[in-house]
Amino acid sequence: MFQKILIANRGEIALRVLRACKELGIQTVVVHSTADADAMHVRLADESVCIGPPPSRDSYLNIHQIVAACEITGADAVHPGYGFLSENAKFADILAAHNITFIGPSGDHIRIMGDKIEAKRTAKRLGIPVVPGSDGAVTDEKEAKRIAGEIGYPVIIKASAGGGGRGMKVALTEEDLEIALQTARSEAGAAFGDDAVYIEKYLQKPRHIEVQVFGDGFGRGVHFGERDCSLQRRHQKVWEEANSPALNAEERSRIGGICARAIADLGYSGAGTIEFLYENGEFYFIEMNTRLQVEHPVTEAITGIDLVHEQIRVASGGGLSVKQEDIKFNGHAIECRINAEDPRTFTPSPGTITHFHTPGGLGIRVDSGVYSGYKIPPYYDSLIGKLIVHGRNRVECMMRLRRALDEFVVDGIKTTLPLFRDLVGNADIANGDYDIHWLEKYLAKEE
Ligand code: ADP
DSSP, X not given: OOSEEEEXXXXXXXXXHHHHHHHTTOEXXXXXXXXXXXXXXXXXXXXXXXXXXXXXXXXXXXXXXXXXXXXXXXXXXEEOOSSTTTTOHHXXXXXXXTTOEESSSOHHHHHHHHSHHHHHHHHHHTTOOBOSBOSSOOOSHHHHHHHHHHHOSSEEXXXXXXXXXXXXXXXXXXXXXXXXXXXXXXXXXXXXXXXXXXXXXXXXXOEEEEEEEEEESSSOEEEEEEEEXXXXXXXXXXXXXXXXXXXXXXXXXXXXXXXXXXXXXXXOEEEEEEEEEEETXXXXXXXXXXXXXXXXXXXXXHHOOOHHHHHHHHHTTOOOSOOGGGOOOOSEEEEEEEXXXXXXXXXXXXXXXXXXXXXOSTTEEEEEOOOTTOEEOTTSOOEEEEEEEEESSHHHHHHHHHHHHHHOEEESSOOSHHHHHHHTTOHHHHHTOOOTTHHHHHHHHHO
């Protein structure tokens, strides 16, 4: 097992990882920018190293500084959290070259999944169902028209290097295709320095369903069931649940089994998430994330398994603490992402939190790094906390969620809490009847 883990992140996820390390008796080092000197994870860590000024590229993305912090403190492993360097293959390779363990998969696996064309090709080879579309990159318009004609309109043009919902364009008819292809390519070139794009069928009313997988480092793979993350705004997840209200046990174990076998065949090590669109009973792979997800706590709530413990165990060569048959799904869990944003316009609302009171009681978990008097720096993501609620079934979970949202107090800044208070009383949400476009349509109606 590791002696000392350096946590290369900030906010709630830095605290989340720190908690797992403490439970396992592992010393912790956190790195932080000058803007985060007062952050909770800095206060609670055994050691901390300031690695630079507020902009992420000078601090949380500064590989040299982070490696130097490892050497100074003698950390033998790095947990990257999510975002920042968590899917940076070069970072994983550099750490390996310094004999420091990256708590995540190999640089090669990160590289494959970071390139969407390569990821889709790999998924297909491993027997994972994919969205019908071009076999690889598409450059000329004639070829694009031929492929789109074959799969049928509408189609979506996506950037191979894409992320965060950028570089995607929908073409409803052949007339739209030329412009969609050109704009997607120039956006992708500008945003990612790589203008490779591909075409796939545009699904009209899908749900976003993702499977949590783990490779144990010894060639075995398991799945921890799925999460439904269909409630999105601008392709960003807002509310996540496990299990999905749309799947039955048979579908769950079928898609889970396919994913677990794929992970084993790939020889993957650590946590991963295989993302699908789901429509009319069919799954269509869209991408794989090679890290811990923001929404991992809903899976923890229904399985009772600490996924960060498992990541650390696997990275240290100790394998998983569970086998597939030990992983059972109990009840239902929902996560609400609480952002420091206006609940209608979603413009960021940094500032000082004058009062912060979190709900409690049975089935309630709040993961957050903020506190009364905390000043939210304007430089980073606006996520200030996550409310995760568990119940024996979805109805009980929703009842408890409504009560917990009433109890939650965040004064001094605007947050997305009022949005969740509205959603929890909505009939479609109560029925679990929503697709990936539901929230945007709902917000447009409310304006
Ligand atoms: P990113 O990595 O940029 O987040 P994804 O491939 O994960 O890109 O897609 C993000 C979101 O875009 C999906 O959750 C879905 O809402 C939408 N999307 C992607 N591909 C399709 C498709 N073929 N049909 C319909 N919607 C899609």
